[in-house]
Amino acid sequence: MDPILMAILGAAAPVAGQLISLINLFISAKQKDLTVEEVQQEIDKIVKRRIDQDAEENAIAGVTG
Amino acid sequence: MHRSTLAVVFGVIIGIAVLLTVASCATWQTDTKKALRGAYETTKVADGFANTIMHARCMEIAKTCAVQSPGKCPKLTECQKTKHAIEGYATGVYRMVITGLLAVELGEKKSAAEYMQKAVQMLSEINKALKETGVL
Numbered sequence: 776m777d778p779i780l781m782a783i784l785g786a787a788a789p790v791a792g793q794l795i796s797l798i799n800l801f802i803s804a805k806q807k808d809l810t811v812e813e814v815q816q817e818i819d820k821i822v823k824r825r826i827d828q829d830a831e832e833n834a835i836a837g838v839t840g
Numbered sequence: 841m842h843r844s845t846l847a848v849v850f851g852v853i854i855g856i857a858v859l860l861t862v863a864s865c866a867t868w869q870t871d872t873k874k875a876l877r878g879a880y881e882t883t884k885v886a887d888g889f890a891n892t893i894m895h896a897r898c899m900e901i902a903k904t905c906a907v908q909s910p911g912k913c914p915k916l917t918e919c920q921k922t923k924h925a926i927e928g929y930a931t932g933v934y935r936m937v938i939t940g941l942l943a944v945e946l947g948e949k950k951s952a953a954e955y956m957q958k959a960v961q962m963l964s965e966i967n968k969a970l971k972e973t974g975v976l
Contacts, residue, residue: 809877814938817884818931825927828895829920836902837910 869944872952876940879933879959886966887930893975894923922973929966933959 833839898919905913940955970976 808873809880809937809941811938811941814880814934814941817880818934821887821927821931824891825924828891828898828923832895832898832902832916832920835899836905836913836916838902838905838913838916839911 868949868952869947872940872944872949872956875956876937876944876959879956879963880937882963883930883933883937883966886963886970887927890926890930890966890970890975891923894919894926894973898923926966926969926973926975929962929969933962933966936962 898916901916901919902913905916936955936959940952940959943952943955967976
């Protein structure tokens with residue numbers, strides 16, 4: 776059996792609700808090789824998310840700076 | 841919800857361990873790339889889940905501050921610090937994955953394996969941080 780599928784099935788066994796998203800992960804994992812750009816994009820997303828969320832939270836609390 | 845997510849995190853970590861040890865006809869480059877993708881996908885799930893919980897937690901604190909002490913909110917600063925720490929672990933894994941991918945491209949088998957192992961170790965750190973902060 777494919778090692779990625781084995782890993783995903785191992786993770787999914789106790790969590791039926793997560794199965795569909797994990798299968799999607801498997802499909803995307805099989806479609807193409809992971810690239811440096813793809814991973815870098817995730818880092819960039821986290822950085823942007825942090826700035827946006829902090830700004831939103833601070834605005835609600837009335838905190839500036 | 842928390843227990844099932846914990847199971848996913850553990851399951852995928854165990855899955856990655858299987859990936860590392862499974863005998864395969866593929867080249868070491870293919871095996872290493874698959875393991876790195878496993879670390880990457882697991883981190884995406886763990887980071888997404890943790891961020892949902894932590895952002896909601898910080899928003900609640902922000903709303904309370906807005907009513908009780910507008911303009912000053914040390915609890916929010918503390919909450920954001922915790923949120924950033926978990927994000928720091930996630931970006932750490934991603935950096936290891938990037939370095940591992942580059943090592944694969946350069947044909948550096950030993951370095952690639954080391955970065956892959958570091959990425960997996962850092963996944964355990966994420967899991968530990970999630971438990972310590974009560975996200976899991």
